Amino acid sequence: MSVVVVGSVAYDGIETPHGSVDRILGGACTYISLASSYFAKTSIVAVVGDDFAKEDEEFLRSRGIGLEGLERVPGKTFFWSGVYSNDMNDRTTTRTDLNVFAGFDPKLPASYRAAPYLILGNIQPALQRSVREQMNGLRLAGGDTMNYWIKDYREELLGTIRSWDFLLINDSEARMLSGENNLKRAAAKILGMGPHTLVIKRGEYGAILFHRDAHFIVPGYLLEEVFDPTGAGDCFAGGFIGYLAGRGLDLADGKLDDAELRRAVIYGSVMGSFCCENFGVDRFRTLTRQEIDARYSEFQDCTGF
Amino acid sequence: MSVVVVGSVAYDGIETPHGSVDRILGGACTYISLASSYFAKTSIVAVVGDDFAKEDEEFLRSRGIGLEGLERVPGKTFFWSGVYSNDMNDRTTTRTDLNVFAGFDPKLPASYRAAPYLILGNIQPALQRSVREQMNGLRLAGGDTMNYWIKDYREELLGTIRSWDFLLINDSEARMLSGENNLKRAAAKILGMGPHTLVIKRGEYGAILFHRDAHFIVPGYLLEEVFDPTGAGDCFAGGFIGYLAGRGLDLADGKLDDAELRRAVIYGSVMGSFCCENFGVDRFRTLTRQEIDARYSEFQDCTGF
Numbered sequence: 001m002s003v004v005v006v007g008s009v010a011y012d013g014i015e016t017p018h019g020s021v022d023r024i025l026g027g028a029c030t031y032i033s034l035a036s037s038y039f040a041k042t043s044i045v046a047v048v049g050d051d052f053a054k055e056d057e058e059f060l061r062s063r064g065i066g067l068e069g070l071e072r073v074p075g076k077t078f079f080w081s082g083v084y085s086n087d088m089n090d091r092t093t094t095r096t097d098l099n100v101f102a103g104f105d106p107k108l109p110a111s112y113r114a115a116p117y118l119i120l121g122n123i124q125p126a127l128q129r130s131v132r133e134q135m136n137g138l139r140l141a142g143g144d145t146m147n148y149w150i151k152d153y154r155e156e157l158l159g160t161i162r163s164w165d166f167l168l169i170n171d172s173e174a175r176m177l178s179g180e181n182n183l184k185r186a187a188a189k190i191l192g193m194g195p196h197t198l199v200i201k202r203g204e205y206g207a208i209l210f211h212r213d214a215h216f217i218v219p220g221y222l223l224e225e226v227f228d229p230t231g232a233g234d235c236f237a238g239g240f241i242g243y244l245a246g247r248g249l250d251l252a253d254g255k256l257d258d259a260e261l262r263r264a265v266i267y268g269s270v271m272g273s274f275c276c277e278n279f280g281v282d283r284f285r286t287l288t289r290q291e292i293d294a295r296y297s298e299f300q301d302c303t304g305f
Numbered sequence: 306m307s308v309v310v311v312g313s314v315a316y317d318g319i320e321t322p323h324g325s326v327d328r329i330l331g332g333a334c335t336y337i338s339l340a341s342s343y344f345a346k347t348s349i350v351a352v353v354g355d356d357f358a359k360e361d362e363e364f365l366r367s368r369g370i371g372l373e374g375l376e377r378v379p380g381k382t383f384f385w386s387g388v389y390s391n392d393m394n395d396r397t398t399t400r401t402d403l404n405v406f407a408g409f410d411p412k413l414p415a416s417y418r419a420a421p422y423l424i425l426g427n428i429q430p431a432l433q434r435s436v437r438e439q440m441n442g443l444r445l446a447g448g449d450t451m452n453y454w455i456k457d458y459r460e461e462l463l464g465t466i467r468s469w470d471f472l473l474i475n476d477s478e479a480r481m482l483s484g485e486n487n488l489k490r491a492a493a494k495i496l497g498m499g500p501h502t503l504v505i506k507r508g509e510y511g512a513i514l515f516h517r518d519a520h521f522i523v524p525g526y527l528l529e530e531v532f533d534p535t536g537a538g539d540c541f542a543g544g545f546i547g548y549l550a551g552r553g554l555d556l557a558d559g560k561l562d563d564a565e566l567r568r569a570v571i572y573g574s575v576m577g578s579f580c581c582e583n584f585g586v587d588r589f590r591t592l593t594r595q596e597i598d599a600r601y602s603e604f605q606d607c608t609g610f
Contacts, residue, residue, distance in 0.1 A: 087486050181392055184529045205510040206524055217524040217607055219511055224489045262610040302522055303608065305567040 001139075002041040002066075003245045004112050005033045005238070006131050007121020008101055009046040009070070012280060013081030016088060016228050024280035025056045027078065028121035028144070031231035034284045035238025035271040036119075037063040038292055039246035042238075043112055045069035045131065049077040049100045063284070068109045075100040088226055089203070108134045117245040119237060122146045125153055125160040132163060139250040142166030142195060144237060150176045162194035168237050170201045183208065187215070199240065199265060201233050209265045216262045221273035221299060228279045232272040239271030240264045270295045306444075307346040307371075308550045309417050310338045310543070311436050312426020313406055314351040314375070317585060318386030321393060321533050329585035330361045332383060333426035333449070336536035339589045340543025340576040341424075342368040343597055344551035347543075348417055350374035350436065354381040354405045368589070373414045380405040393531055394508070413439045422550040424542060427451045430458055430465040437468060444555040447471030447500060449542060455481045467499035473542050475506045488513060492520070504545065504570060506538050514570045521567045526578035526604060533584045537577040544576030545569045575600045 007029030013022050029046045036042040043066025050072060060067060078101035082091045106127055113136050120128040120143030132141055142164040149157050150173060161167055167190065171183060177193075178186035183200060187210040190198050198210040206220040243264040249257065270292055277283045312334030318327050334351045341347040348371025355377060365372060383406035387396045411432055418441050425433040425448030437446055447469040454462050455478060466472055472495065476488060482498075483491035488505060492515040495503050503515040511525040548569040554562065575597055582588045 182529060182531070184527050202510070205507070208524075208527065215527060215607055216610070217527060218610075219513075219522040219524045222489050222513065222520060222522060224487060226487070259610070266610055300610070302520055305521070305523075305564070305571055305605070 001117065001245050001248050002043065002115045003036050003117040003119065003241055004043055004045065004069075004108070004115045004135070005029050005036065005119050005121065006045040006106050006128070006143075007032065007123055008078055008104075009044070009048050009052070010078035010080055010101070012230060013079070013095065014228055014230055014279060015081075015083040016279075017084065017086055018225075018227050019279070021279050023079075024282070025059065026080065026231065026280055028231075028234045030060070030281060031234035031275065032119060032121060032238040032241070033060070033065050034063055034281055035235040035275070036242030036245070037065050037238075038271075038287075038289050039239070039242030039267070040117070042066065042242065043069060043115070045106045045108060045112070047071045047073060047100050047104045049073065049075040052077050059281075059285070066112075069107070069112060071107065073100050073103075077101075082230075084229070088229055106131050113137075116140065116250075117241055119143055119241045121234065121237075122149075125149055125157040129160040132160075140165050140241075140244060142168065142197070142241075144168050144234075145173065145177075147173055147176055158193060164195045166197040166199065167195040168199045168201065168240065170203070170233065174198075174200045184215070197261065199268070201236055203229075203233075207236065207265055207269060209261060211258065211261060214258065216258075216265060218265055218269055219303065221269055221295070222302070223273055223276055226276045229276050230280060232275045235275040236268040236272040238268075240268035242271075243267040266296060266299055267292070270299065306422065306550050306553050307348065307420045308338075308341050308422040308424065308546055309348055309350065309374075309413070309420045309440070310334050310341065310424050310426065311350040311411050311433070311448075312337065312428055313383055313409075314349070314353050314357070315383035315385055315406070317535060318384070318400070319533055319535055319584060320386075320388040321584075322389065322391050323530075323532050324584070326584050328384075329587070330364065331385065331536060331585055333536075333539045335365070335586060336539035336580065337424060337426060337543040337546070338365070338370050339368060339586055340540040340580070341547030341550070342370050342543075343576075343592075343594050344544070344547030344572070345422070347371065347547065348374060348420070350411045350413060350417070352376045352378060352405050352409045353383075355379055357382050364586075364590070371417075374412070374417060376412065378405050378408075382406075387535075389534070393534055411436050418442070421445065421555075422546055424448050424546045426539065426542075427454075430454055430462040434465040437465075445470050445546075445549060447473065447502070447546075449473050449539075450478065450482075452478055452481055463498060469500045471502040471504065472500040473504045473506065473545065475508070475538065479503075479505045489520070502566065504573070506541055508534075508537075512541065512570055512574060514566060516563065516566060519563065521563075521570060523570055523574055524608065526574055526600070527607070528578055528581055531581045534581050535585060537580045540580040541573035541577040543573075545573035547576075548572040571601060571604055572597070575604065
């Protein structure tokens with residue numbers, strides 16, 4: 001069943017110890033939708049400028065991604081660039097040009113409104129909320145946020161996530177949102193804010209799923225070479241929502257299958273790991289569902305006891 | 306079957322955000338042997354000064370730990386103190402008085418020489434080697450080291466670990482020893498140095514077991530409160546060797562049961578997690594085997610998919 005993804009479509013300049021690219025397709029919405037597209041019909045809501053390349057649009061279309069909600073406006077597409085440290089655990093942003101993204105006001109095409117799955121990339125909480133309210137047949141809705149909104153838009157954010165089923169954030173964001181350093185305590189507080197499901201992403205160290213009184217911890221997949229970690233967290237989110245949507249699962253009514261949620265977290269980890277194997281979105285030009293399932297099995301082999 | 310543990314017995318001064326203690330029983334040999342004692346008969350080789358308290362000796366004895374190799378010499382016992390950062394991921398050493406430990410020359414009692422399991426805590430590699438050579442019926446031998454020996458005693462260390470079955474080190478040590486930043490590549494290099502089994506400890510993020518061409522990744526147990534992480538890595542080592550010894554396993558002849566090694570890593574993680582629940586060794590004053598097995602099951606529950 002189909003997934004709607006809302007967020008940024010951008011061009012990125014990336015420098016890692018393995019090389020650099022001046023301008024490559026990026027943005028949270030792009031990564032989430034590419035990862036999700038392997039599991040379920042996926043459509044996007046985003047804005048780009050008139051410089052958005054035909055071949056990038058074609059690439060998204062080739063993955064079956066619905067582009068009716070991809071708005072084109074005069075001006076330039078959002079541009080971000082950054083440089084990774086030698087061990088790739090830190091990155092420094094060298095440029096952020098919001099361009100047309102500064103005026104992003106997500107408009108849902110009528111054909112999207114009945115979609116059962118919604119994932120909201122990291123944008124202003126009020127915009128996330130307005131999209132959520134335009135949908136009318138949701139089985140499962142949630143998304144991401146970041147330190148900036150947690151710190152300076154706290155009330156707006158709390159009002160937004162109150163109606164979410166799941167929240168996907170990283171460990172430092174979970175600490176900031178909850179005011180608790182310990183992740184178990186942080187999760188308990190965040191689950192009191194609305195979402196019944198919380199996934200805390202820990203980068204190379206994996207992720208933790210919290211749902212009601214239980215949790216599931218998964219280590220990160222061990223890559224022999226991390227080529228470029230840009231977008232890995234968003235690909236995690238895309239694999240997570242895509243898997244649940246592909247299975248037609250309904251979390252909203254409380255009939256949650258914990259085993260399926262755990263599988264969704266593993267598929268999220270798998271998609272995040274593939275993302276790191278090449279620059280930007282390039283790994284998704286060749287990745288197949290067969291490779292994804294093989295890595296899922298490998299995950300079982302190297303974590304089971 | 307019985308385990309011999311060689312290393313430091315010390316007094317520690319510890320300050321964490323939860324409080325402080327001026328002087329509490331510590332040292333790698335102490336933590337390793339306490340953790341191992343829950344699984345197998347464990348005996349130590351260490352040196353203390355004439356200030357070593359009767360009640361600390363009695364505590365070790367109460368856990369069934371063999372103390373024939375605990376040498377007492379005139380002078381003071383090794384003393385270390387440190388202060389943990391607020392998130393407890395960093396600590397600053399405020400004092401290191403080697404005292405009688407400066408002249409430590411491990412002497413194996415005759416009754417220890419035929420023990421099948423040997424674990425060498427972090428001491429000078431030449432001393433580790435001399436102990437290894439005094440043993441005559443080993444099924445499994447290995448140990449720990451640290452950055453200081455890797456950097457300044459590299460050849461001596463390489464000559465020592467060449468005959469080890471397993472090496473247990475943390476991630477930064479693995480990177481330094483191998484010269485590789487990526488842990489999978491680092492492990493491949495280290496397994497070329499002698500040991501057929503490598504465990505890389507990652508603190509709160511768990512551990513990775515490498516053995517020949519396979520690896521096993523385990524996340525850290527999620528504690529609600531990390532009271533004091535001192536000794537957690539050594540308790541991991543004690544749980545690991547203790548479990549293998551308790552099962553009577555023989556890794557030296559290559560007939561390795563991968564499933565048992567994985568269980569040993571989980572028991573190591575379990576013992577490390579308990580260690581953090583109270584100051585210094587205090588958690589082991591009340592911990593029972595039943596609690597250990599319950600946490601092992603909990604580990605299965607929160608990592609299986």
